[in-house]
Amino acid sequence: MEARGGKQDMEQQKLHTAACLKAFMLTNSTKTNLNLYDHLTRLLMRLMDERPPDAVDVIEDMSRDVKRALFVERQSTLRAAPHTAATQRLAERQRLLFTRGEEGDQEDELIETALPNVSEVGFYLEQAGVGLGREEMQRIFLALKQLVESQPLQHCRLWGKILGIESNYVIAEAEYREGEEEEEQSTEETAEEEREAETRDDEEESEAKEVSNPLPQSTYKPPPVVPKEANRTGVNKFVYYVCKEPGLPWVKLPSVTPAQITAARQIRKFFTGRLDAPIASYPPFPGNEANYLRAQIARISAGTHVSPQGFYQFGEEEGDEEEAIPRDSYEVNPDFEGIPVPEMVESLSTWVHHVQHILQQGRCTWVNLAAKPEEESYEEGDAEEKEEEPDEPEPEVGPSLLTPLSEDAELFHTPPWSTRISSTLTSQYAVAVLRSNLWPGAHAYVCGKKFENIYIGWGLKFAGDSYNPSVPPVPQKEYPSGPEITEALDPTLEEEEMLNAALEEQQAAQEELDDMDEEEEEGDDD
Structure with a gap:
């Protein structure tokens, strides 16, 4: 139990x-x-x-x-959504660059195309120790192919890359076909006409106010506006497209004006990587970062784009009689045989500038701002005897095209150029490399008949030991004082009594004279 x-x-x-x-x-x-x-x-x-x-x-x-x-x-849909990184989104865009087009388009491209051989340029830049790397150059090559297919371009090349604080700019230099750029010119002209109409309306309103209530007028006269150079000429000879990364959309930069080039010479600003970013500087820059980028591109191209001597030549149309007129065009010399690499390295005389020099006006061709239109000169022809016309200003002349680099001046005791050979071990296969000391980042190479210019830098010019900002202008003089605007002092009590007594005496004397005149008139009537 x-x-x-x-x-x-x-x-x-x-x-x-x-x-x-x-x-x-x-x-x-x-x-x-x-x-x-x-x-x-x-x-x-x-x-x-x-x-x-x-x-x-x-x-x-x-x-x-x-x-x-x-x-x-029970999980949240926000938590379940995949997070796409910026690099992944960029890779998806760049994947489209590697898609092949139709076979018919490829056959047309083999016959005639504006697409440059960036792979060959990258190879020589790699020999010179300059460039962006093979992978990035290949992506840029495909991005330029996409640009050429989407725009009616006659010529296109890789200008370079300008670094920025937030992002960089990959820059392509292009030239439109004949008759493909008229729309842009018309839109710009209409915008300028609208601005002029607004200024005229403001002036008319101010004149109406002055008539009703006259005020002291200022004697200051703003300097005349330097006109912009037309497309396909001067600083606007080429069109420039930029993109932040290969695969992203290309953005066309606006044309540059002389005022923007003049202001860009006086300031130093790093690029942010945003084309719509404002430029806070002194003196004020007339535009945003897109305009500032375009002005710096024009300055860099005018100072650093070079070629071997003899590769370009002036056309036969311009005769000896027109030697005084600066030439602005050239053509490729078919008889150019190339210059040996050792000579290109030893002497700067074998290199020449093939981009026009920018004058102090901000243009490549000088314009006379003191000249009056024909109608005004005809109407004012009778007044020439009364007012003498001012002396005509002397035309500004800069270095002509195809000027050797040996004539370039030093800056801050620094030679403008440095040359070297890419390899001393195999000099028979080496290339001549040219580097600009005034625009750090600008390079050029020559190998036989082939040469190329490229810029990879921050877009700033060499400023010596330190940068000195522009000095503010002299303040305007005060308005000239005169008796009509000078404020009088209040009289004292004694002065007022003396003035009243004098006025009473004058009034009494006047009354006596009036009485005497009346008596004489009555006597004559009798």
Whole structure:
């Protein structure tokens, strides 16, 4: 009897322990509202269904998957959305560059195309120790191909890359086909006409106010506005497109004005990488970063774009009689045989500028701002005797095209150029490399009949030891004082009494004279 009672006690104890354990396993978690009993049940059912080999090794992963499957429906959609990084988005855009076009388009490109051979340029730049790397040059090559296919361009080349604080600018230099750029000119002309109309309305309003309430007028006269050079001439000879990275959209830069070039010469600003960013500087720059970038491109091109002497020549149309007129065009010399690399390295006389020099006016060709239109000169012809016309200003003349680099002047006791050979070990296969010291980042190479210019830098000119900002102009003189505007002092009491007494005497004397005149008139009548 005692043995049976002990067995019953043990069984009851086991049942009690099992009940306590089951109750413990059925306790829900305060975080997930799940319990261990249900989790183990699901895990064992999955093990029996899948029967994986080496279940003991994967049971932890299966337990995590079983627990994760319960939270799929409860997860937030914001958390489940994949996060796309900027590099991934850029890679997706650049993947489109590697798509092939139609076979017909490729056959036309093989016949005639404006696409440059950037791969060959990258190879020679790599020999010269300059460039952007093979991978980036290949992406830029495909980006230029995309630009040529989307725009009616006659000529296109990689100008270079200007670094910025937030992002960089990849720059392409292009030239439109004949008759493809008239729309832009018309839109710019209409915008200028609207501005002139607004200024005329403001002047008319100010004149009307002055008539009703005359005020002292200022004698200051603003300097005349230097007109912008037309497209395909001077600083606007080429059109420039920029993009932040290959694969991103190309953006066309606006034409540059002389005022923008003049202001860019007086300031030093790093580029931000945003074309619409304002330029906070002194003197104020007339435009945003897109205009400032275009002005710096024009300055860099005019100072650093060079070629071997004899590669270009002036056309035969211009005769000896027109030597006084600066020439602005040239053509490729078909008889050019190339200059040996050692000569290109030893002497700067073998290099010449093939971009026009920018004058102090901000133009490549000088314009006489003192000249009057023909109508005004004809109407004012009678007044020539009264007012003598001012002397005509002397035309500004800069270095002509195809001027050797040996004539360039030093700046801050620094030579403008440095030359070297790419390799002294295999000089027979080396290239001549030219580096600009006035525009750090501008390089050129020559190998036989092939040459190229490229700029990779911050877009700033060498300023010596320190940069000195422009001095503010002399303040304008005060308005000339005269008796009509000079404020008089208030008289004292004694002066007022003396003045009143004098006025009374004058009035009495005048009355006596009037009485005498009346008596004489009456006597004459009698």
